[in-house]
Amino acid sequence: MEIIRSVEEMQAKIKTIKAEQKSLGFVPTMGYLHSGHKSLIDKARIENEFVVVSIFVNPTQFGPNEDMEKYPRNESGDFELCDNAGCDIVFIPTAEDMYRKNYNTFVDVYGLTEGLCGASRPIHFRGVCTVVLKLFNIIKPDKAYFGQKDAQQLGVIKRMVLDLNLDVNIIGCPIVREPDGLAMSSRNTYLSQNERSQALVLSKALKKAQQMLDCGETNVLTLKEEMVKIIDSVPTSIIDYVEFVDNLTLKPLAQVKGEVLIALAVKIGKTRLIDNMVVVK
Amino acid sequence: MEIIRSVEEMQAKIKTIKAEQKSLGFVPTMGYLHSGHKSLIDKARIENEFVVVSIFVNPTQFGPNEDMEKYPRNESGDFELCDNAGCDIVFIPTAEDMYRKNYNTFVDVYGLTEGLCGASRPIHFRGVCTVVLKLFNIIKPDKAYFGQKDAQQLGVIKRMVLDLNLDVNIIGCPIVREPDGLAMSSRNTYLSQNERSQALVLSKALKKAQQMLDCGETNVLTLKEEMVKIIDSVPTSIIDYVEFVDNLTLKPLAQVKGEVLIALAVKIGKTRLIDNMVVVK
Numbered sequence: 001m002e003i004i005r006s007v008e009e010m011q012a013k014i015k016t017i018k019a020e021q022k023s024l025g026f027v028p029t030m031g032y033l034h035s036g037h038k039s040l041i042d043k044a045r046i047e048n049e050f051v052v053v054s055i056f057v058n059p060t061q062f063g064p065n066e067d068m069e070k071y072p073r074n075e076s077g078d079f080e081l082c083d084n085a086g087c088d089i090v091f092i093p094t095a096e097d098m099y100r101k102n103y104n105t106f107v108d109v110y111g112l113t114e115g116l117c118g119a120s121r122p123i124h125f126r127g128v129c130t131v132v133l134k135l136f137n138i139i140k141p142d143k144a145y146f147g148q149k150d151a152q153q154l155g156v157i158k159r160m161v162l163d164l165n166l167d168v169n170i171i172g173c174p175i176v177r178e179p180d181g182l183a184m185s186s187r188n189t190y191l192s193q194n195e196r197s198q199a200l201v202l203s204k205a206l207k208k209a210q211q212m213l214d215c216g217e218t219n220v221l222t223l224k225e226e227m228v229k230i231i232d233s234v235p236t237s238i239i240d241y242v243e244f245v246d247n248l249t250l251k252p253l254a255q256v257k258g259e260v261l262i263a264l265a266v267k268i269g270k271t272r273l274i275d276n277m278v279v280v281k
Numbered sequence: 282m283e284i285i286r287s288v289e290e291m292q293a294k295i296k297t298i299k300a301e302q303k304s305l306g307f308v309p310t311m312g313y314l315h316s317g318h319k320s321l322i323d324k325a326r327i328e329n330e331f332v333v334v335s336i337f338v339n340p341t342q343f344g345p346n347e348d349m350e351k352y353p354r355n356e357s358g359d360f361e362l363c364d365n366a367g368c369d370i371v372f373i374p375t376a377e378d379m380y381r382k383n384y385n386t387f388v389d390v391y392g393l394t395e396g397l398c399g400a401s402r403p404i405h406f407r408g409v410c411t412v413v414l415k416l417f418n419i420i421k422p423d424k425a426y427f428g429q430k431d432a433q434q435l436g437v438i439k440r441m442v443l444d445l446n447l448d449v450n451i452i453g454c455p456i457v458r459e460p461d462g463l464a465m466s467s468r469n470t471y472l473s474q475n476e477r478s479q480a481l482v483l484s485k486a487l488k489k490a491q492q493m494l495d496c497g498e499t500n501v502l503t504l505k506e507e508m509v510k511i512i513d514s515v516p517t518s519i520i521d522y523v524e525f526v527d528n529l530t531l532k533p534l535a536q537v538k539g540e541v542l543i544a545l546a547v548k549i550g551k552t553r554l555i556d557n558m559v560v561v562k
Contacts, residue, residue, distance in 0.1 A: 007446065102530070104392040105410075105444035111385040129386075137446040163386035165288065165418040249383070 001083045003090050007097045007138060013089065014140055022049040026141030026168075028132060031055040031092075032072040033081045036176040036184035040145040041085040043173055052139050053082050054091040056098065060106075061127025072189050091139070098134065106130050109156045109163070112250050116152045116263055117274065120240050128153055129160050136168055143169040147176075149183050151261055151276045155250055175275070177203065183275045190271040198234040199268045202275040205230045205242070209262055213279055218256040220244045231266055240265035240272065247278055256281050282364045284371050288378045291419055294370065299421060303330040307422030307449075309413060312336040312373075313353040314362045317457040317465035321426040322366040324454055333420050334363050335372040337379065341387075342408025353470050372420070379415065387411050390437045390444070393531050397433045397544055398555065401521050409434055410441050417449055424450045428457075430464055432542055432557045436531055456557070458484065464556045471552040479515040480549045483556040486511045486523070490543055494560055499537040501525045512547055521546035521553065528559055537562045 004010045017024060025048030027040045033055075044051045055078055062068035075092070082090050106126050112118075113125040136144065146154045154172045161170055176184045181203035182196075191199055205227035212223055224242050231237050245252050247259040256279065263276040285291045298305060306329030308321045314336075325332045336359055343349035356373070363371050387407050393399075394406040417425065427435045435453045442451055457465045462484035463477075472480055486508035493504055505523050512518050526533050528540040537560065544557040 011446070011448070100443075102392070102440075103444055105388065105390045105441050107386065107388050109386045111383070134444075134446050137448065140448075159383075160386050162381075163384050163415075165292070165415050167292070167418065167421075 001079070001087055001090065003079065003092065005092055005094065005097075007093055010089075010091050010093070010138055014138065017050050018140060024048055024139070024141045024143075025051045026135070026139045026144045027051070027053045027087075028135050028144065028146075029053060029055055030057045030071065030186065031078050032074050032186035032189070033078045034176075034184045034186065036147055036149060038081060038085055039176050040147060040173050041082065041087055043171065044143065044145050045086045047143060047171075050089075051087045052089045052091055052141070053087045054093075054135055054139070056091075056093055056095075056131065056135075058098075058127055058131040059095050060099070060130055061124050063121055063123060066121070067187075067190075072186050091135075098131070107133050107160065107164075109159050112152070112156050112159055115245065115250055115252065116241060116243055117265060118152065120265070125153070125156050129156060132157055133160065133164070133166075136166060141168050143171055145171045145173055148172050148278070149175045149185065149274070149276070151247075151263055151278070152250060155248070181207070183273075185273065187271055187273065191268065195236070195269045195271065198236060199271075199273055201231045201234050201237060201268075202264060202266055202273055205264060206262060206275060206277045210277065210279070213256060213281070218281060220254050220256060223256070223262075227264070231264075234268070236269050238267040240267065282360070282368055282371065284360065284373065286373055286375070288374055288419060291370075291372050291374070295419065295421055298331050305329055305420070305422045305424075306332045307416070307420045307425045308332070308334045308368075309416050309425065309427075310334060310336055311338045311352065311467065312359050313355050313467035313470070314359045315457075315465045315467065317428055317430060319362060319366055320457050321428060321454050322363065322368055324452065325424065325426050326367045328424060328452075331370075332368045333370045333372055333422070334368045335374075335416055335420070337372075337374055337376075337412065337416075339379075339408055339412040340376050341380070341411055342405050344402055344404060347402070348468075348471075353467055372416075379412070388414050388441065388445075390440050393433070393437050393440055396526065396531055396533065397522060397524055398546060399433065401546070406434070406437050410437060413438055414441065414445070414447075417447060422449050424452055426452045426454055429453050429559070430456045430466065430555070430557070432528075432544055432559070433531060436529070462488070464554075466554065468552055468554065472549065476517070476550045476552065479517060480552075480554055482512045482515050482518060482549075483545060483547055483554055486545060487543060487556060487558045491558065491560070494537060494562070499562060501535050501537065504537070504543075508545070512545075515549070517550050519548040521548065 025044030107129040158170050242264045247261040265274045306325030338352050388410040439451050523545045526542050528542040546555045
């Protein structure tokens, strides 16, 4: 496995891979890799002749009061996971190389980014779209793999790719969970032992919604109420949102009908966690 | 010469050209082609094995009170000029195909777009950047040709290409002028015979600045004053701006030093015309 730290070197490498006409799978990450990331790399490995994983904690997607500085990092651990998963190149550029002097270009996807996480993280998706577009332009992948865990991000990236006529196939991959149901996230490392068990309210709330839906309940207010009860049972929890939205437009719904994304963001202590589920009615 | 009207068909065609590893030159235009455009196509023809010209009056770069609807069109004349210039493909998509249902993605280059034409046309460069990025993604050119006439546009596109790590070489080409000095523009067709002769004040003002610079004058206020006098000598003229800016950052200057863009926008009757000159001191 090769480790490349410069944009220019990466571009030169991609030229040679393209010249060999190899199919190229790409997994963009912010590092501190876990089994969720590994599932993306595994899928990329199966579906492509060449696999690139990027590790970049992207400054433009963090707000001024967010966890950019303390975002967890584990370079050697990440390299080991990538190597074991059969990744060909890890691309790990510096922020200075990605955003050079006089940098001034940003991409916005409107409509899909105002609600859910976008409401409390106003510049987040602009940063995500911009860095993903840059990475696509550098890596030129045939397929790129994103986790369903960041459901809004997945929807926004798909919209951007369609709108900008990008020649890359976006593959959404299922959420990977701990045995007790907690969705895998690099941010889980922030949780104290006590908070770790409290964090189960997110997946429990989703399970409750699933049960009620199975019993025929489709009224969003009723469903939300029960989910909120479960989350509020943990005194340290602060709900950012619990939303039922159309899975394509991300517009809020009053009734569960069609393909519906049930998404929630909850702070457990100081750690903001997200989880979601897609249901079809 | 082939005429392609659908984005999908164009993408399929580009795949075959890329497979043949032919170098690809691209000239994006809004049609109603004149000798200025021809000079771009000629240069593209010399420098590339394959040449694509696009004709697209892009709705997202026109403000609500601008001349989108009455922008001049001459499809058959454009095809003839392209064919004579040895162009391989004219790509002439519809607005519906370029901006499909639920379209919501836009690219902004900040910093360079606030002054000059950006001041009176606030959404113009967002529209330009977005459509140029889309066209680059569809056509995948090695080189793309832009006129120096739209100096701010050229600077903005160069910035976007650098910032987004796009793999395309941006070639700026000199302004082509009528024998009497008027810069070629599709919008010149709006001018009445009387206005056509009045429109010469733009190039005359630039010539005056050149003369004064040759005589050692570098104070921008003094230079501007003389240019404004010339333009104001035509009673129907309304100055939008006369600016001396750094040619890279487009920031206003008090003194002519380094590479300086002298740019002006003037309304002659109802027609807004632009012209410019780059000087090095």
